[in-house]
Amino acid sequence: MRLQKTSAGLAALALASLSAPSSPAMADPPQATAAKTDSGAFCAALKRIGAGQDEPGDVPPFEHLTKILELLIPKASDALRGPLTEMHDTFAAVSTASAKGPASVLPAFAALGSPKLIDVEHRIAKGIQAECGIALGDPAKWPKDTVHGTVPAGADKPICPGWTSQTNEVFNNRFPFTIDTSGANYWGFNYKVVPGGSIDIAGPYPKSRYFSILPNDMHTDNLHQLTDVHIDPDAGSTNPWRAEPPAGSAPRYTVHYVFSPPPQTPAPNTSYIGLTKHGEPNAGGIFVYRIYGSDLGDQPNSAGVPLPAVTIRGPDGQVAQHFDECQPYPKPLAVSFADVPNFPPLPFPGSYVDKQPKLSNSSNYNLPVDLLANPDVQYASLFFGHRYGELFVIHAKALTTPDTRRGEPRSKPTDTEGWTMCNYNVLAGIAMTCLMDHDLTVGRDGFYTAVVSTAESRPRAIAAKGANWFDWGPYLDNQVVWRFFPRDNPKIKALTAALSGGPVTAEIEPYLPRGVYCDKATFEAGGWRACAERAGLKP
Numbered sequence: 176m177r178l179q180k181t182s183a184g185l186a187a188l189a190l191a192s193l194s195a196p197s198s199p200a201m202a203d204p205p206q207a208t209a210a211k212t213d214s215g216a217f218c219a220a221l222k223r224i225g226a227g228q229d230e231p232g233d234v235p236p237f238e239h240l241t242k243i244l245e246l247l248i249p250k251a252s253d254a255l256r257g258p259l260t261e262m263h264d265t266f267a268a269v270s271t272a273s274a275k276g277p278a279s280v281l282p283a284f285a286a287l288g289s290p291k292l293i294d295v296e297h298r299i300a301k302g303i304q305a306e307c308g309i310a311l312g313d314p315a316k317w318p319k320d321t322v323h324g325t326v327p328a329g330a331d332k333p334i335c336p337g338w339t340s341q342t343n344e345v346f347n348n349r350f351p352f353t354i355d356t357s358g359a360n361y362w363g364f365n366y367k368v369v370p371g372g373s374i375d376i377a378g379p380y381p382k383s384r385y386f387s388i389l390p391n392d393m394h395t396d397n398l399h400q401l402t403d404v405h406i407d408p409d410a411g412s413t414n415p416w417r418a419e420p421p422a423g424s425a426p427r428y429t430v431h432y433v434f435s436p437p438p439q440t441p442a443p444n445t446s447y448i449g450l451t452k453h454g455e456p457n458a459g460g461i462f463v464y465r466i467y468g469s470d471l472g473d474q475p476n477s478a479g480v481p482l483p484a485v486t487i488r489g490p491d492g493q494v495a496q497h498f499d500e501c502q503p504y505p506k507p508l509a510v511s512f513a514d515v516p517n518f519p520p521l522p523f524p525g526s527y528v529d530k531q532p533k534l535s536n537s538s539n540y541n542l543p544v545d546l547l548a549n550p551d552v553q554y555a556s557l558f559f560g561h562r563y564g565e566l567f568v569i570h571a572k573a574l575t576t577p578d579t580r581r582g583e584p585r586s587k588p589t590d591t592e593g594w595t596m597c598n599y600n601v602l603a604g605i606a607m608t609c610l611m612d613h614d615l616t617v618g619r620d621g622f623y624t625a626v627v628s629t630a631e632s633r634p635r636a637i638a639a640k641g642a643n644w645f646d647w648g649p650y651l652d653n654q655v656v657w658r659f660f661p662r663d664n665p666k667i668k669a670l671t672a673a674l675s676g677g678p679v680t681a682e683i684e685p686y687l688p689r690g691v692y693c694d695k696a697t698f699e700a701g702g703w704r705a706c707a708e709r710a711g712l713k714p
């Protein structure tokens with residue numbers, strides 16, 4: 176497996192160039208429905224782009240998409256030109272804001288998840304269907320736009336006043352979040368810096384595989400996170416990531432965020448957020464409270480405990496605002512993903528798709544800002560597309576982790592704390608399938624195999640071959656993203672070094688996922704081994 180080094184800090188980093196596909200002009204995309212033919216310049220350009228013949232090149236996802244739209248907009252009809260331009264300007268604004276230095280990225284970032292963009296993209300999808308006869312998947316099953324969404328009033332609004340935003344497998348499982356939906360839940364709130372002031376956050380340790388409280392500055396860059404095993408417990412409590420707490424106890428913690436530059440000797444459980452990541456005065460930003468692998472399962476939940484209390488203090492130490500601990504889901508969340516307005520599948524190819532897939536370590540679409548990515552996580556991605564194969568098959572060794580959902584203690588010695596595997600379409604952001612480490616079928620040799628395909632191309636007897644199926648969905652291209660955590664774990668440090676272009680040791684090489692294109696018949700005949708041999712790899 177070749178490794179693709181994609182630095183999070185350099186949006187314009189030159190990557191290994193992709194070879195231009197030599198395939199003939201594409202027929203309608205996979206799973207497309209044809210309403211009528213259209214020989215117009217726009218539809219011809221769209222088909223050439225979808226086939227990879229007019230490819231913007233090996234550039235980061237935001238730039239890749241804006242270049243595709245720049246190819247299409249001059250040829251578009253009056254009906255399509257407007258929404259295509261709106262989509263282009265929304266995505267381009269993040270790159271522009273990222274490069275401006277002191278300007279905040281937050282407004283441009285927020286626009287990527289707004290209902291307005293959802294409706295814009297639905298107009299594009301319906302316009303392309305009407306003018307070109309191209310509609311990925313079944314239009315009747317496209318995610319809803321805001322006009323046709325049926326979310327009950329207020330269902331997507333957090334009920335905890337201290338935590339004013341939420342993200343989980345139902346809400347905001349879409350671009351630009353591309354969240355891990357394997358028992359992952361996120362909450363957040365915006366803050367403004369008052370020099371000399373502070374924020375205290377106090378609550379019970381959640382019953383989960385991982386949690387952290389991360390402040391981000393006005394550029395969406397990470398500041399110093401406070402993370403599960405590193406958070407000292409309150410007096411008389413036990414940190415569950417360090418040792419098994421006494422039966423019946425409810426261990427607690429208190430962490431502090433101070434609006435000043437960091438001192439030479441930082442205080443315990445304290446993060447200093449008066450300066451941005453690059454050392455300039457910080458105006459404010461976003462706190463993100465993350466829970467991965469809740470012991471209660473994958474549905475939206477707060478891992479068996481309320482959200483922590485938030486106390487905001489002024490420079491004189493006096494309390495300016497206080498929010499008590501709060502249970503965010505007092506009742507089961509009676510909303511499904513299908514009810515929530517979301518982005519439709521668009522017939523635009525993704526970036527980094529190659530006949531010989533390469534691992535990427537980018538966590539932020541290769542923008543020059545962190546974009547709220549989790550610094551505790553080592554990300555790895557493989558990008559792939561239908562024009563190179565019917566199936567995409569992945570094989571790697573599984574890192575061992577504690578199975579806390581079956582009662583194993585968080586402090587159990589294992590390779591690492593946890594890892595997850597999700598497949599997305601990067602432009603829609605929808606996680607089609609997400610599995611946490613213990614959800615995957617792993618062979619006796621410690622290796623796992625994953626098959627990504629459409630439902631129509633799903634091989635028979637996947638379970639009998641010890642493999643795992645991931646739904647490709649109605650998209651031209653796709654990506655699988657791994658999240659390995661925490662990054663300061665020795666084994667993940669070695670994995671990080673390999674993904675970043677460093678040495679690939681014999682010990683760590685089996686854990687680097689390998690991906691090959693294959694077909695249904697070959698996999699049914701011989702599984703991973705047959706697909707690897709067909710691709711010229713040693714199984």
